[in-house]
Amino acid sequence: MSDLQQTRHYQPTCEIDILKTRARLYAQIRQFFAVRDVLEVETPILSQAGATDVQLASVSAQRHMGSEAQTHYLQTSPEFAMKRLLASGSGAIYQLCKVFRDGEHGRKHNSEFTLLEWYRPGLSLKGLMHEVTELLNVVLAERFDEVRPVVISYKHAFMDRLEINPLQATLGQLKDTARRVGLNIELGDDRLAYIDLLFSHMVEPSLGFDTPVFLTDFPPEMASLAKVRMDEEGELVAARFELYIEGLELANAYDELIDAEVLRSRFMKDNAERQKLGLQIMPVDEYLLAALAQMPECSGIALGIDRLLMIITRQMQLEKVISFPAHLS
Template sequence: MSSQPWQTLPDRMALLRRRNLLASGVRAFFTARGYSEVETPYAVAAPGEEVHLRARQAGEEWLNTSPEFAMKKLLAGGSGPIFQMARVWRDEPWSDTHAPEFTMLEWYALHADMGALMAETFALLQATLPPAVSCRGITTVLDEPEYLSVAEAFARYAGADVLGTAGDARALAAQAGVALRDGEEWEDLFFRLLLEKIEPHLGRGRATFLTHWPAAQAALARRCPQDERVAERFELYVCGIELANAFVELTDAAEQRARFIEDRARRHALYGPDWALDEEFLQAVGQLPACAGIALGFDRLAMLATNARRIADVLWLPAAPI
């Protein structure tokens, strides 16, 4: 029979103390670089706009799925570089690497491009983690990361031209050598191939920055000036775990509105009506300074720091038996 979380504390105290040291190290890292730590509301009117977003309702409001909208309003108001260790909720099932309620470390660097933000992110890992980390049987050495575009990753591991087949699920399936499932659209197949053929190769031996995502998979990111088929987005993988997701931020309010309206239509067709569009956020987008932002799973970072097998092991009081 599973134990209740509080009954396992003696076995987990060393991991939890290391988690606390990690949090102190993160705060020291950003304070030394001139960032201000902020706090934003957990109950919000609009938790996000992703097509497949699973938000949890709390009365007439919604529990935060990310502090992004609120932090961008602060940036538009003149906050300067900011970071936050926010409690967030995603109404998705428990797994060894995901908790429905978790801590997200999010920060925004002013006048930063993708290269600068990747360098800062890797510097954070080197400042707060050992030179080599192991988790769930995989070891990553934190010296020289791998930089791999999504197009390169699909060509290497799936044998497919992911940009050339954009919107054509049959062509992508044929190139990747897989059968197209009933009702499977290009985006569905994209994420299936990413999960099955690409991600098993990432963040093993060395950290991987997976960069330049198809524009349709980055609704809040700026399009790449050199190739508008892709957006200035990257994800970071360490020990085979997706650790962070980042954008060079879109600052065009009209384009942001158009993207939101398109995503909302798709989401409502799939899941039904939900929250009103955050007009205050759209106003803030048009006043954003040039910036890049990143969301990093702090609990997953704690797993890397402690070689924990399950995310529940590094949570003080996980809301499920362990």
């Protein structure tokens, strides 16, 4: 390697001014929550349990507990530990932290990234949308005169773009739609995979250009750790929303599920699907399940700080807003 190549190798991929913008952003976030009496917390990055979601791959690490070596997992989100604090009476809390998702690299991804996560006992998803809007008007003040998101359901965004209802469409209809729009990808009989394929290629890239979008009421199979409910048209949906700005997913929010039996069944279903796909079976977080009986009704949200910085600084590549991406760290 030449001296010039070595010089370029050690330097950060973002400008120093963007590091300063990041520092200002953290200060704005902390001030925003301080005046609202939301407590900043820290929780462990390593855990004995990992994410069971088949779409997430945890990064594992070996550490010794006494003389015994155990496999633990770097958090994909601080969610489980924060919910244990909520169940212990913490009240409203937030955290700025590093999270890890194996194999995620690209224009919008890095396997290590920064997340802002917060939980609001007693607050509805609608109330949480209002608070997110207030935060955006603080941190995006130099980019937009005023942030006024619109609310669109997952179903209607899908129907507007593809003229098909993802809640009712059969596997055959989804395959036909994929072929019609040129997505000739074979995904077997996985109906949800076809929905995700169509959404990620044909719906998501168009969201949030005129104004930010809160996308609500996802298919119930995508509930993850959210409750399910009936929508205004009598169809079962997941009680959650995502935030999109300029085609970029920035945040994911839930009306949090607090039924331990239902959540355990979801974890078991995830692990059964993992086994079917040849993926690692993940240990279930029994501490979280034990805590749910004492957890208050609440809404919670995770917001990607690095992607938010992409919007603030008008960058198209994630590596332009972080100092050292995975391949240079």
